[in-house]
Amino acid sequence: MANPESPEDFAPIFNTVISQTDPKTEGSQFPTRKATKLPKEWIPAKRMSSAIGVLVFAAMLIPVAVIFWSFASDNADVGAWKWGVLFAPLLIVTRAVLGWIWPPLDWARRRYRVDATGVEIKRGVLHRRVITVPRTRIQHTEVTQGPLQRHFGLATFVMHTAGSASHEVRLDGLESDTAYALRDYLLNEGHEESVPDED
Amino acid sequence: MKGTKKASQMKTDADEFHRLHPSSLIFGIGGQAKSYIVPGLAVFFLASDNRWELFAMLLFLPSAAWVVVRFLSFRYRLAEFELITKSGIFNRVERHIPYARIQNINLVQNPFHRMVRVAKVQLETASGEDPEAEMNVLGLDQVAAIRSRVFAHKQAQDSKTESDQAQLATEPVAASSLTTPTSTSSDESVDTLVKLSLGDLLFMGLLSNAAFAAFAAAFGLAAQSGVDYEQWIADHVMSLIDHGWEDRSEMSPWQKGFLYSAFGIFGFIILKLLSAILIVFRYGGFQLVKHGDDLRFQFGLTTRRSGTIPRRRIQVLGRRAGLIQRYFGRFELRAQTAGANDGKEGIGRTPLVPLAKEPEFRPLLQALAPDLVVEQPAPFKPAPKRRRRRQLRKRIILPLFLVAAVAWWSTPWVMLALPVLWFFGVLQAIMQHRNFGWKLEDAGLWVRQGWPRVTTGIVPYSRIQTIEVQQSYFDRRWRLASVYVDTAAGGGASIPLTMDELDERTADALRKELHARAAAEKFVWN
Numbered sequence: 003m004a005n006p007e008s009p010e011d012f013a014p015i016f017n018t019v020i021s022q023t024d025p026k027t028e029g030s031q032f033p034t035r036k037a038t039k040l041p042k043e044w045i046p047a048k049r050m051s052s053a054i055g056v057l058v059f060a061a062m063l064i065p066v067a068v069i070f071w072s073f074a075s076d077n078a079d080v081g082a083w084k085w086g087v088l089f090a091p092l093l094i095v096t097r098a099v100l101g102w103i104w105p106p107l108d109w110a111r112r113r114y115r116v117d118a119t120g121v122e123i124k125r126g127v128l129h130r131r132v133i134t135v136p137r138t139r140i141q142h143t144e145v146t147q148g149p150l151q152r153h154f155g156l157a158t159f160v161m162h163t164a165g166s167a168s169h170e171v172r173l174d175g176l177e178s179d180t181a182y183a184l185r186d187y188l189l190n191e192g193h194e195e196s197v198p199d200e201d
Numbered sequence: 202m203k204g205t206k207k208a209s210q211m212k213t214d215a216d217e218f219h220r221l222h223p224s225s226l227i228f229g230i231g232g233q234a235k236s237y238i239v240p241g242l243a244v245f246f247l248a249s250d251n252r253w254e255l256f257a258m259l260l261f262l263p264s265a266a267w268v269v270v271r272f273l274s275f276r277y278r279l280a281e282f283e284l285i286t287k288s289g290i291f292n293r294v295e296r297h298i299p300y301a302r303i304q305n306i307n308l309v310q311n312p313f314h315r316m317v318r319v320a321k322v323q324l325e326t327a328s329g330e331d332p333e334a335e336m337n338v339l340g341l342d343q344v345a346a347i348r349s350r351v352f353a354h355k356q357a358q359d360s361k362t363e364s365d366q367a368q369l370a371t372e373p374v375a376a377s378s379l380t381t382p383t384s385t386s387s388d389e390s391v392d393t394l395v396k397l398s399l400g401d402l403l404f405m406g407l408l409s410n411a412a413f414a415a416f417a418a419a420f421g422l423a424a425q426s427g428v429d430y431e432q433w434i435a436d437h438v439m440s441l442i443d444h445g446w447e448d449r450s451e452m453s454p455w456q457k458g459f460l461y462s463a464f465g466i467f468g469f470i471i472l473k474l475l476s477a478i479l480i481v482f483r484y485g486g487f488q489l490v491k492h493g494d495d496l497r498f499q500f501g502l503t504t505r506r507s508g509t510i511p512r513r514r515i516q517v518l519g520r521r522a523g524l525i526q527r528y529f530g531r532f533e534l535r536a537q538t539a540g541a542n543d544g545k546e547g548i549g550r551t552p553l554v555p556l557a558k559e560p561e562f563r564p565l566l567q568a569l570a571p572d573l574v575v576e577q578p579a580p581f582k583p584a585p586k587r588r589r590r591r592q593l594r595k596r597i598i599l600p601l602f603l604v605a606a607v608a609w610w611s612t613p614w615v616m617l618a619l620p621v622l623w624f625f626g627v628l629q630a631i632m633q634h635r636n637f638g639w640k641l642e643d644a645g646l647w648v649r650q651g652w653p654r655v656t657t658g659i660v661p662y663s664r665i666q667t668i669e670v671q672q673s674y675f676d677r678r679w680r681l682a683s684v685y686v687d688t689a690a691g692g693g694a695s696i697p698l699t700m701d702e703l704d705e706r707t708a709d710a711l712r713k714e715l716h717a718r719a720a721a722e723k724f725v726w727n
Contacts, residue, residue: 163687166666168667
């Protein structure tokens with residue numbers, strides 16, 4: 003073994019044959035042959051939710067800043083500290099700017115892929131994650147839609163497994179039709195194996 | 202008053218519903234007393250000023266009353282196919298637990314329990330973390346009645362699954378015996394897998410630090426109480442040792458140093474011996490017996506614990522050994538099940554086999570998970586060399602900052618600690634790299650890691666739930682990525698399955714391969 007660091011050396015053990023013949027249902031987008039991006043609406047939906055977050059944050063921070071200002075100005079020995087309140091608008095602006103810039107970057111790195119063996123989800127701008135859920139491990143699924151998501155016609159597809167850290171794997175921001183199609187696809191194809199033997 | 206009324210009512214349906222053993226009242230109230238009165242008294246006698254804690258003792262009265270109420274409200278009944286419990290005062294809860302769903306019957310008996318022939322009973326199903334029903338306490342005859350119901354039902358069930366098995370065999374799904382209950386009824390063999398001798402117990406005891414925790418607690422209590430324990434030690438203990446000197450102040454610093462370190466070593470030896478005794482009492486009489494498809498364990502000289510683990514419920518197996526254990530060719534074997542995880546009393550917290558000899562590993566694996574036995578084990582795959590380089594760099598730079606910061610705030614003498622930190626850091630980085638490895642065998646993933654304590658985790662592909670690759674911004678600069686394997690047995694720290702800092706392409710290939718192997722196998726709960 004010349005260079006045990008390259009994956010080619012492990013090739014002999016990566017030999018499991020997966021059946022790629024996957025009866026594609028007419029009119030369904032599943033299985034996805036390639037890694038698929040989320041719909042573009044994900045970006046404005048995310049921006050709007052972070053805008054709401056900024057408003058809530060500001061609503062909580064401003065009274066605190068006012069109290070701090072009046073307290074600091076009344077006490078001569080810490081009087082200079084009153085300028086600390088300038089951190090409040092700074093924090094709010096930073097959050098607002100990030101809330102605007104981040105979603106497109108985040109969106110650009112999100113992918114999902116679905117085939118007969120299961121679901122794969124990639125995400126993360128700085129810290130990157132790829133999680134795969136074998137279809138035979140999906141205990142049940144769920145489609146959820148918040149008010150913002152409904153406005154943009156989006157939905158979150160949730161897969162529950164028997165796992166611990168990953169007992170709930172979320173695929174956030176699918177078009178709601180896609181989410182239901184995914185549910186149906188996993189339900190039809192995976193039904194036999196995904197349900198534990200009951201007696 | 203209320204009690205007598207209920208008791209007469211109970212007699213009419215005595216054939217149906219049963220209560221807990223009457224001694225439950227004594228044990229329940231005793232338990233409350235232990236948690237309220239004893240600390241209260243300790244404070245009373247030791248503390249000089251914080252008397253208010255005495256008032257906390259008053260809480261004992263309502264809690265004792267609550268014990269009585271709970272006792273009166275609890276009933277259970279052994280119906281044909283299920284165990285029914287009724288409990289609660291305001292919220293009446295009626296719980297039906299089918300015998301077929303009961304996985305374990307765990308018993309805990311402390312010496313008082315054994316005097317009156319009762320036991321704390323935990324019934325576990327595959328659901329969740331906590332026991333489905335805890336009956337505290339039942340008479341041993343009551344336990345026997347429940348046992349016979351559950352196990353009679355289980356046998357009937359197993360013979361049924363066997364006929365199902367014949368049908369299943371025609372299906373192409375790969376099913377290992379870890380995942381499906383195979384021919385249990387035919388395999389009624391009883392096989393003692395492990396029995397610990399006194400020598401084993403003493404070996405474990407001398408390696409454990411069981412008494413040190415108790416010592417630390419006592420020390421904490423002393424500090425709390427406001428007793429000047431330094432003075433006390435000086436007056437009582439040191440005077441015993443330096444009997445020969447009239448006055449310690451006349452001793453040279455070397456004599457003093459020698460004396461104090463001798464005292465330290467003496468204390469260490471005493472605590473080690475105490476630990477050994479604690480372990481002998483805790484694990485005394487340990488045995489693990491294989492009954493057909495179930496594992497039954499029991500241990501403890503004072504508080505006796507016993508229970509059953511169905512083999513097929515084991516999610517992850519692991520072996521673990523520290524430096525000294527490895528030197529003597531010993532290891533401990535751990536098993537994680539879905540119901541009982543770390544942090545619970547019973548099987549999760551304690552190892553399945555606290556001590557075994559190296560040659561016993563294979564037979565044990567054969568008995569616990571025959572599919573995982575490999576005829577010709579493949580070598581473990583190492584992590585890339587740059588991982589070691591990264592770890593070394595980390596362990597050289599971090600202490601530098603740490604020591605510099607401390608030296609800035611206190612004395613520059615702290616710098617002397619730097620070579621020591623470097624030595625152990627570098628040694629650990631090198632050894633951890635040498636011990637790290639993973640491999641894919643026919644039926645499962647093996648991950649070995651750690652130093653000085655080396656752990657090998659083994660998980661059948663059929664038990665892998667999800668696989669995740671994570672790569673931080675800094676990992677990317679090193680082209681490294683970590684693989685996280687999740688199972689139903691939880692992120693129990695006792696058997697880590699995480700493969701940190703593999704080559705990024707290897708990590709991704711491994712993720713895909715594990716996914717394919719997991720997807721090809723069925724996951725069955727029970």
